[in-house]
Amino acid sequence: xxxxxxxxxxxxxxxxxxxxxxxMDDVASQAGVSRTLVSLVLRGKPGAGAxxxxxxxxxxxxxxxxxxxxxxxxxxxxxxxxxVMMNVDQPFHVDLIKAIYPEAERLGYDVLLSATTxxxxxxxxxxxxxDHRCEALILLGxxxxxxxxxxxxxxxxxxxxxxxxxxxxxxxxxxxxGKGVRQAVDYLVELGHRRIVHIDGDRESGSVDxxxxxxxxxxxxxxxxxxxxxxGHHTEDAGIDAGQLLLGExxxxxxxxxxxxxxxxxxxxxxxxxxxxxPGQVSVVGYDDSHLSHLSQxxxxxxxxxxxxxxxxxxxxxxxxxxxxxxxxxxxxLDSKLVVRGTTGxxxxxx
Amino acid sequence: xxxxxxxxxxxxxxxxxxxxxxxMDDVASQAGVSRTLVSLVLRGKPGAGAxxxxxxxxxxxxxxxxxxxxxxxxxxxxxxxxxVMMNVDQPFHVDLIKAIYPEAERLGYDVLLSATTxxxxxxxxxxxxxDHRCEALILLGxxxxxxxxxxxxxxxxxxxxxxxxxxxxxxxxxxxxGKGVRQAVDYLVELGHRRIVHIDGDRESGSVDxxxxxxxxxxxxxxxxxxxxxxGHHTEDAGIDAGQLLLGExxxxxxxxxxxxxxxxxxxxxxxxxxxxxPGQVSVVGYDDSHLSHLSQxxxxxxxxxxxxxxxxxxxxxxxxxxxxxxxxxxxxLDSKLVVRGTTGxxxxxx
DNA sequence: CCACAACACTGAAGCGCGTTAGTAGAGCGC
DNA sequence: GCGCTCTACTAACGCGCTTCAGTGTTGTGG
Numbered sequence: 001x002x003x004x005x006x007x008x009x010x011x012x013x014x015x016x017x018x019x020x021x022x023x024m025d026d027v028a029s030q031a032g033v034s035r036t037l038v039s040l041v042l043r044g045k046p047g048a049g050a051x052x053x054x055x056x057x058x059x060x061x062x063x064x065x066x067x068x069x070x071x072x073x074x075x076x077x078x079x080x081x082x083x084v085m086m087n088v089d090q091p092f093h094v095d096l097i098k099a100i101y102p103e104a105e106r107l108g109y110d111v112l113l114s115a116t117t118x119x120x121x122x123x124x125x126x127x128x129x130x131d132h133r134c135e136a137l138i139l140l141g142x143x144x145x146x147x148x149x150x151x152x153x154x155x156x157x158x159x160x161x162x163x164x165x166x167x168x169x170x171x172x173x174x175x176x177x178g179k180g181v182r183q184a185v186d187y188l189v190e191l192g193h194r195r196i197v198h199i200d201g202d203r204e205s206g207s208v209d210x211x212x213x214x215x216x217x218x219x220x221x222x223x224x225x226x227x228x229x230x231x232g233h234h235t236e237d238a239g240i241d242a243g244q245l246l247l248g249e250x251x252x253x254x255x256x257x258x259x260x261x262x263x264x265x266x267x268x269x270x271x272x273x274x275x276x277x278x279p280g281q282v283s284v285v286g287y288d289d290s291h292l293s294h295l296s297q298x299x300x301x302x303x304x305x306x307x308x309x310x311x312x313x314x315x316x317x318x319x320x321x322x323x324x325x326x327x328x329x330x331x332x333x334l335d336s337k338l339v340v341r342g343t344t345g346x347x348x349x350x351x
Numbered sequence: 352x353x354x355x356x357x358x359x360x361x362x363x364x365x366x367x368x369x370x371x372x373x374x375m376d377d378v379a380s381q382a383g384v385s386r387t388l389v390s391l392v393l394r395g396k397p398g399a400g401a402x403x404x405x406x407x408x409x410x411x412x413x414x415x416x417x418x419x420x421x422x423x424x425x426x427x428x429x430x431x432x433x434x435v436m437m438n439v440d441q442p443f444h445v446d447l448i449k450a451i452y453p454e455a456e457r458l459g460y461d462v463l464l465s466a467t468t469x470x471x472x473x474x475x476x477x478x479x480x481x482d483h484r485c486e487a488l489i490l491l492g493x494x495x496x497x498x499x500x501x502x503x504x505x506x507x508x509x510x511x512x513x514x515x516x517x518x519x520x521x522x523x524x525x526x527x528x529g530k531g532v533r534q535a536v537d538y539l540v541e542l543g544h545r546r547i548v549h550i551d552g553d554r555e556s557g558s559v560d561x562x563x564x565x566x567x568x569x570x571x572x573x574x575x576x577x578x579x580x581x582x583g584h585h586t587e588d589a590g591i592d593a594g595q596l597l598l599g600e601x602x603x604x605x606x607x608x609x610x611x612x613x614x615x616x617x618x619x620x621x622x623x624x625x626x627x628x629x630p631g632q633v634s635v636v637g638y639d640d641s642h643l644s645h646l647s648q649x650x651x652x653x654x655x656x657x658x659x660x661x662x663x664x665x666x667x668x669x670x671x672x673x674x675x676x677x678x679x680x681x682x683x684x685l686d687s688k689l690v691v692r693g694t695t696g697x698x699x700x701x702x
Numbered sequence: 703c704c705a706c707a708a709c710a711c712t713g714a715a716g717c718g719c720g721t722t723a724g725t726a727g728a729g730c731g732c
Numbered sequence: 733g734c735g736c737t738c739t740a741c742t743a744a745c746g747c748g749c750t751t752c753a754g755t756g757t758t759g760t761g762g
Contacts, residue, residue, distance in 0.1 A: 021484075021506065023718055034742045039720060049740060064506070069482045070421035070430070071718035074747040079421070088448050089642075094439050098468045105471075110479065113464040117449045120456075128461065131420045132483075133372075155372065155415070236642075291440075291587075292643075374748055385712045390750060400710055422748035425717045 022063040030059045081110040083134030085125045088115035091290035093140045099311025107319045136318035141205035157321040161314045163205035171317045173310055173332040177206050180303035180336035181213035184285045189221050193255040193347045199232040199242045201259035232259050239266025247274040254347035261286035261293050279345035289339055299342035309334050373414040381410045432461040433669055434485030436476045439466035442641035444491045450662025458670050487669035492556035508672040512665045514556035522668045524661055524683040528557050531654035531687035532564035535636045540572050544606040544698045550583040550593045552610035583610050590617025598625040605698035612637040612644050630696035650693035660685050
């Protein structure tokens with residue numbers, strides 16, 4: 001059994017289970033009442049006698065009855081479900097999810113998760129959510145174009161998380177990317193850095209703003225001539241590639257602003273392998289403060305986004321829009337700030 | 352706008368959108384045919400004329416019609432959806448998800464994701480899946496007890512991933528934990544290690560087997576007296592705690608077998624901070640080979656589980672059970688093997 | 703010219719529930 | 733005894749879809 005066909009063994013035989021899930025009618029007939037009454041009792045509406053109520057509840061429990069959400073949806077015309085699209089290997093999205101669940105539950109909504117993966121693009125992921133009649137869409141790190149987003153938004157309230165869309169007709173929640181990046185640049189400049197490079201995140205969420213903020217901040221410090229953006233992505237691989245690129249050049253920058261933490265990890269990895277000390281020779285700053293950045297010897301200096309608040313506000317936006325049918329699209333901008341850890345330091349002495 | 356109330360600005364006004372999603376009836380009346388026919392055409396069943404077919408398809412497209420999966424489920428009595436429970440911050444689960452989606456799609460099934468988080472336990476997560484009438488359950492890293500699992504399994508085919516349940520009446524897919532651990536121990540012993548400690552994963556998936564395999568392997572090498580299991584979890588924090596514990600003792604072991612990669616990261620982190628060199632003074636082995644282990648200077652020696660194959664087999668198990676109604680519960684055991692990288696080396700010379 | 707099949711299509715029932723309108727009976731005041 | 737209000741309950745419709753059992757029309761062979 002090296003690496004060929006997996007072994008399979010029979011381990012007993014499962015019950016010839018009935019596999020029939022009980023319906024409301026089952027509960028009703030068991031209790032000797034009408035289905036309507038069961039429905040009332042189960043939803044806590046008034047109108048049933050105390051005795052009967054208790055009996056119905058007991059029987060429902062005994063039978064293991066669970067309301068069928070599909071039927072509920074159909075009957076009441078709404079699903080009470082929020083659809084959340086995430087990129088399953090963006091640790092920051094994971095942090096967001098953790099904040100989204102409790103807030104949704106608090107407000108009485110279900111959460112439907114749909115992940116993009118290599119091979120499962122946004123359209124598919126969102127399509128799945130729509131098919132299940134989510135009442136609102138929360139898109140984490142969408143890279144869809146404006147037209148596409150408008151289309152979603154026309155059908156169902158849509159909240160864009162982690163990205164801003166100029167003049168769009170949909171809600172968005174994101175951090176003040178500009179501020180975080182500016183802080184990072186200010187800090188590096190203060191340490192004495194001038195040759196500060198930025199690895200960007202292509203079309204991924206927040207990238208545009210971070211790129212622009214980087215340029216602006218550099219200019220404010222009169223460092224126009226040192227502005228340099230290396231095209232990248234929000235992945236470790238992109239960081240590695242950027243590292244290789246830099247290693248192949250004559251002259252390393254003294255500091256790098258990565259597109260996000262993952263990219264920073266990859267970069268540090270390849271720099272270290274290339275014999276370059278971080279932060280001795282090159283300082284590295286990440287973005288997100290995903291929980292990995294605190295750990296391992298990485299100890300990454302990064303720009304913190306408050307996932308809890310972002311997630312919470314995203315849910316609230318969606319729900320408010322749903323329940324108050326507000327007409328104005330809203331942009332929630334949360335604060336972001338630099339967290340200084342161990343991957344940054346004064347620039348090396350230039351040779 | 353430091354860290355107080357987030358700024359909110361109005362950014363325009365959304366369309367007073369109709370927000371009415373088109374139904375089959377809409378398509379039917381537009382096309383001047385019956386709903387039945389629309390249903391047939393949209394599902395590619397024969398029985399409609401070529402012209403009419405084309406027209407219906409065109410109109411459905413123009414209207415942006417999407418079948419309502421709730422109604423479909425109700426009507427045809429099955430959801431064609433697999434429910435997957437995952438722990439959102441277990442990177443290994445993420446790898447599994449990536450394999451599950453395509454295989455499910457290939458077999459014509461939807462995937463419903465439900466995450467456990469701190470504050471959202473397994474019951475809740477599985478409950479949500481059941482409410483949506485998933486036809487089968489795929490549980491990644493469940494730590495539910497046997498009784499609970501039996502209960503799930505009685506209602507709907509259930510596949511347990513990453514864990515084995517002795518004599519249970521449900522399918523399971525996992526790696527040969529024993530083999531991986533044995534390889535790791537063999538390797539360490541071969542390098543000359545004797546004081547090999549194991550940090551376990553409490554009740555988390557695979558832990559029991561790994562713990563037992565560790566003990567067995569140690570005994571086979573006549574290292575009974577060095578057997579030591581430190582209670583832990585599959586998290587970085589547990590690794591950090593274990594590291595602190597070890598640092599506080601007189602005598603460090605020469606090698607540690609962590610419960611999984613995350614735990615290994617935490618351990619390495621705290622050892623490094625404590626001035627202990629890895630692998631110079633202590634060798635560390637992880638478990639999972641989650642994609643992080645290749646990266647950063649960690650370069651973790653670990654036991655590889657083939658996420659692709661595990662995910663694929665999990666889906667196949669569920670679907671086969673669903674479609675062939677097989678009666679025997681089956682256990683799929685996949686191979687696992689040690690991947691040697693940079694966190695292991697010969698033991699330090701004992702003082 | 704009739705029987706019969708093949709084709710293109712339709713009507714109606716029903717999935718499990720929520721909801722609206724309604725009923726039957728008890729209690730009460732006068 | 734009448735009208736009234738309450739309480740405790742039920743019948744029936746419809747959500748959007750699939751499916752089963754047809755219906756009507758055309759073509760074919762004898």
